[in-house]
Ligand SMILES: [Zn+2]
């Protein structure tokens with residue numbers, strides 16, 4: 192039986208990977224410009240970090256984790272998101288002793304046991320950033336503006352920024368009570384999940400996908416009406432900064448985000464060009480998370496973007512990386528690997544090796560093709576030059592260089608500065 196890739200996973204092949212790498216390269220460039228340094232954390236963490244950090248009542252912890260025991264009986268979890276691991280690293284390496292805020296970005300896979308569908312995978316990939324150690328609303332705005340700048344550079348043009356504030360431990364209890372009071376008459380009509388949310392985390396009822404729950408929660412008060420003075424001030428500043436950046440946003444009462452650690456600002460950026468899974472990125476402030484993970488009270492804010500979502504918009508809109516040319520040189524050896532002709536092949540391979548070591552992109556034939564077929568292959572790959580060695584050239588100690596663009600051909604001595612000759616003609620693009 193032929194084994195396939197596990198459900199919810201996929202392969203990236205040449206032809207798609209160029210766009211993927213372009214996304215990553217642009218992300219690195221933008222995040223660096225905004226002053227973020229890269230962090231890479233382990234793919235698995237102790238299960239309890241995720242349980243405590245992400246929150247027991249979240250969908251992630253209650254049903255989507257890849258948790259297993261290793262041979263020593265440790266309970267480990269494949270990373271379902273990056274914020275808790277980044278906060279763990281922040282504490283473990285005493286980053287709070289460094290100048291604050293610590294600004295970090297990440298790019299890599301995360302794992303959630305979800306029902307796969309278009310744009311949703313079990314191994315998915317996230318790029319995101321965290322700024323830990325400052326409560327400045329400018330950072331909340333930066334976490335929205337920075338990824339939008341990234342997408343803008345990739346050619347995406349249409350965004351909807353959804354914004355909300357869900358308050359802090361000072362003001363949220365009153366809101367929870369108001370929410371419960373408003374929903375109490377309909378408690379029995381809520382879906383079974385929301386009936387448990389009612390006690391544990393009633394805010395999550397607001398983003399339930401069930402139509403009935405949606406209807407029942409339509410008239411409930413908004414969290415923004417319950418913000419304490421500090422939260423209200425903070426939220427007003429976030430909005431003022433977004434306006435100063437020229438970013439339009441929409442206030443969304445139902446935006447509560449599925450993670451327990453959020454406080455104050457929460458946001459989501461959606462694309463009108465995506466279907467039902469329209470969210471490009473989401474994030475928010477998490478002023479209690481560092482303390483929850485065993486550290487001193489430390490504010491933080493971050494976002495995470497799904498790379499698959501970005502890829503599908505890019506694919507749909509035909510946004511491709513700048514076209515990279517083919518190889519600089521295709522080495523054609525006339526005379527295959529048959530006995531007696533191997534000298535030609537060997538000379539060709541040595542030359543190929545030399546070209547590559549000089550930093551040129553060089554390719555050759557591996558299928559024992561005829562001279563004509565090799566030249567055709569060089570053309571198919573859009574090679575700039577074809578370097579031809581046959582037994583005649585071997586005898587004269589020369590090579591033929593064919594300019595594949597101009598169609599011209601020259602014979603050069605093998606001991607001349609072949610590499611210099613090529614480098615000069617392909618211009619300043621290669622060093
Ligand atoms: Zn508050």
Ligand SMILES: [Zn+2]
Pocket residue numbers: 381382383384385396399400401404
């Ligand atoms: Zn529900």
